[in-house]
Amino acid sequence: MITDKLSSILNEINLKGIKRTFQLLGPYILSNWKSYTGLIVILFVDIFLTIGFAWFFGTITDAAVSGEFNKIRSLLLVVLTLIVFGQIVTFFNTYLESYVTSKIKRDLKDYVLKQIMLLPTNKLSKIRTGELMTHFTNDINCIDGVIGSNLIYLIQLPLISIAVFVYMLQINWQLSVLSLFIIPIAIVAGGIFGILIRNNSRTIYNKIGDINSQLNETFQGISIIRSFLVERLFLGKFYEQNHSFFDLEMKNAKLRGTFYVVGGLISSITYIISLCLGAFFVSNGQITVGSLLTFVTLMQHLISPLTGLAGLWGSFQSSASAVERISDVLDIQPIDKELPTYVNSVKVPKSIQFNNISFAYEPETRIFHSLNLTIQTGKVTALVGPSGAGKTTLFHLLQGFYQPQSGQILMDNTPIKQISPSHLRSTFAHVAQDTFLFSGTIKDNLLLARPNISELEMINASIAANIHDFIMSLPDQYNTEIGERGVRLSGGQKQRLSIARAILKDAPILLLDEATSALDSESEYKVKEALEKLMKKKTTLVIAHRLSTIQHADVIVVVDKGEIVQIGTHEELMLQPGLYRRLTESQSLAQENYKEGSAILI
Numbered sequence: 248m249i250t251d252k253l254s255s256i257l258n259e260i261n262l263k264g265i266k267r268t269f270q271l272l273g274p275y276i277l278s279n280w281k282s283y284t285g286l287i288v289i290l291f292v293d294i295f296l297t298i299g300f301a302w303f304f305g306t307i308t309d310a311a312v313s314g315e316f317n318k319i320r321s322l323l324l325v326v327l328t329l330i331v332f333g334q335i336v337t338f339f340n341t342y343l344e345s346y347v348t349s350k351i352k353r354d355l356k357d358y359v360l361k362q363i364m365l366l367p368t369n370k371l372s373k374i375r376t377g378e379l380m381t382h383f384t385n386d387i388n389c390i391d392g393v394i395g396s397n398l399i400y401l402i403q404l405p406l407i408s409i410a411v412f413v414y415m416l417q418i419n420w421q422l423s424v425l426s427l428f429i430i431p432i433a434i435v436a437g438g439i440f441g442i443l444i445r446n447n448s449r450t451i452y453n454k455i456g457d458i459n460s461q462l463n464e465t466f467q468g469i470s471i472i473r474s475f476l477v478e479r480l481f482l483g484k485f486y487e488q489n490h491s492f493f494d495l496e497m498k499n500a501k502l503r504g505t506f507y508v509v510g511g512l513i514s515s516i517t518y519i520i521s522l523c524l525g526a527f528f529v530s531n532g533q534i535t536v537g538s539l540l541t542f543v544t545l546m547q548h549l550i551s552p553l554t555g556l557a558g559l560w561g562s563f564q565s566s567a568s569a570v571e572r573i574s575d576v577l578d579i580q581p582i583d584k585e586l587p588t589y590v591n592s593v594k595v596p597k598s599i600q601f602n603n604i605s606f607a608y609e610p611e612t613r614i615f616h617s618l619n620l621t622i623q624t625g626k627v628t629a630l631v632g633p634s635g636a637g638k639t640t641l642f643h644l645l646q647g648f649y650q651p652q653s654g655q656i657l658m659d660n661t662p663i664k665q666i667s668p669s670h671l672r673s674t675f676a677h678v679a680q681d682t683f684l685f686s687g688t689i690k691d692n693l694l695l696a697r698p699n700i701s702e703l704e705m706i707n708a709s710i711a712a713n714i715h716d717f718i719m720s721l722p723d724q725y726n727t728e729i730g731e732r733g734v735r736l737s738g739g740q741k742q743r744l745s746i747a748r749a750i751l752k753d754a755p756i757l758l759l760d761e762a763t764s765a766l767d768s769e770s771e772y773k774v775k776e777a778l779e780k781l782m783k784k785k786t787t788l789v790i791a792h793r794l795s796t797i798q799h800a801d802v803i804v805v806v807d808k809g810e811i812v813q814i815g816t817h818e819e820l821m822l823q824p825g826l827y828r829r830l831t832e833s834q835s836l837a838q839e840n841y842k843e844g845s846a847i848l849i
């Protein structure tokens with residue numbers, strides 16, 4: 248019972264989150280020790296100035312009461328020096344704090360993106376893009392509560408409290424003891440509000456992630472939304488999220504408002520009590536008016552940091568929740584320590600084997616069960632079969648994007664798991680089913696293929712992919728901006744560019760996944776001609792639904808429901824009853840029907 252209570256309290260305080268926060272941010276804080284040392288020096292100067300101003304108020308009041316005008320004149324000089332010094336210190340404090348927090352956030356963003364790029368594909372594909380974006384647009388920006396002024400306040404608070412308390416003791420011990428009662432009250436109030444604010448902040452961060460994901464999908468799918476007239480549906484979904492976000496913000500505002508009222512009440516009550524008691528001591532002649540003024544000023548300096556502790560604790564806890572969210576990604580085991588790079592002239596594989604491969608994206612839906620396949624190097628192998636049979640998955644496994652649950656893929660008898668991602672990925676040039684181009688120019692997209700591509704190589708690859716003439720017809724030719732995801736190009740143009748990019752990669756194995764599906768017959772003929780020339784020197788794996796396009800392949804592998812059901816050449820497979828003949832015949836029949844239908848339409 249007691250242990251349950253204790254663990255629920257510890258849970259509320261979120262010790263795990265705090266530990267994780269310092270594990271992640273500790274090295275960044277330590278590596279910026281020079282800036283933090285500067286801030287601590289400034290902190291001591293600040294404490295000195297605080298005491299100095301309090302001393303000045305008391306001393307000048309006493310000098311005024313006793314009519315010591317010469318003393319007032321020299322005190323004015325002292326205070327002017329203190330003010331100028333104080334402003335210089337404020338400038339350096341602000342600058343140094345911004346410098347160190349911005350630097351840590353900049354470095355952390357670099358690190359988080361690198362780690363995301365190193366995540367295994369199966370883990371990465373399960374995280375929504377909006378959530379990943381939120382780490383950069385929101386979460387990392389929220390860590391100020393741990394690395395910024397809060398960290399300095401954490402050191403400053405006890406120091407300033409001790410300094411002020413010792414100084415107050417010199418003036419009047421009874422009044423100083425009074426301040427001792429306020430400290431626990433301020434700390435408890437701060438602690439409670441901090442926990443409440445933390446819990447709410449966590450919900451707010453999750454909500455921001457949801458909103459970002461939804462906006463991302465809405466903008467990516469805007470043409471589908473328009474064509475299905477579902478703008479209202481998507482606006483409604485956003486409206487719901489956006490309004491519940493507003494409610495959470497309001498809950499936070501109420502919490503903060505209540506906290507400020509409680510904090511204000513504590514300081515006002517303390518101020519009045521100490522003022523009344525002080526007035527009593529002045530009337531008794533125990534202390535001077537000036538000492539009372541010094542005391543009251545110091546009391547303010549003692550209370551405001553303590554009540555500020557709640558804000559500090561609240562924002563510290565918010566930062567801890569943000570770090571916890573980032574840690575969800577950072578705690579996933581990356582595939583490697585360093586990012587892979589393109590390897591020039593990789594070894595041309597002499598054998599590729601899939602040995603007893605069993606694989607499932609999700610445990611409940613098995614794609615392959617003990618699959619065996621030998622790819623003939625230097626030849627063209629076509630993978631055919633119904634949609635969802637697992638053809639693209641074979642490409643993913645081959646490039647090491649996913650790991651099979653059992654079995655091995657061997658390249659020259661070496662398991663690909665033992666080959667570095669740099670070498671493995673440099674072995675393949677992949678034209679994927681979904682053509683993806685990046686915003687920027689045509690040239691930028693082509694030069695991505697590998698480092699140091701010459702202008703001539705780029706033009707030759709574009710000619711081979713039958714896209715050069717189109718590029719030259721554009722106003723800025725190779726420097727034409729193609730928009731986000733290549734939105735300013737047609738499907739066929741995008742596909743030809745991605746073929747040119749694959750040609751430029753100059754890898755020994757070519758993976759073509761429906762690479763010519765978006766081309767018209769004339770372009771397809773020309774591109775196929777170029778690809779056939781390219782294939783002569785390479786090992787090629789082709790996935791095609793239109794079986795007429797792969798009839799000349801050296802080997803045709805027929806895949807159905809994750810199993811290899813037939814292997815052979817077109818001629819061999821057409822002689823056998825089976826899936827390949829059925830698919831070919833049904834496609835020929837469909838084509839005949841289409842031609843007849845077209846004739847009727849014409």
Ligand SMILES: Nc1ncnc2c1ncn2[C@@H]1O[C@H](COP(=O)(O)OP(=O)(O)OP(=O)(O)O)[C@@H](O)[C@H]1O
Nearest residue numbers: 372608609614633634635636637638639640641680
């Ligand atoms: N990232 C993924 N996560 C979970 N399941 C997936 C994933 N990608 C594919 N699948 C599932 O794996 C199965 C095989 O998909 P795959 O893309 O390999 O088929 P395919 O033969 O290439 O199909 P198509 O010819 O339609 O492209 C499908 O049932 C699909 O739903």
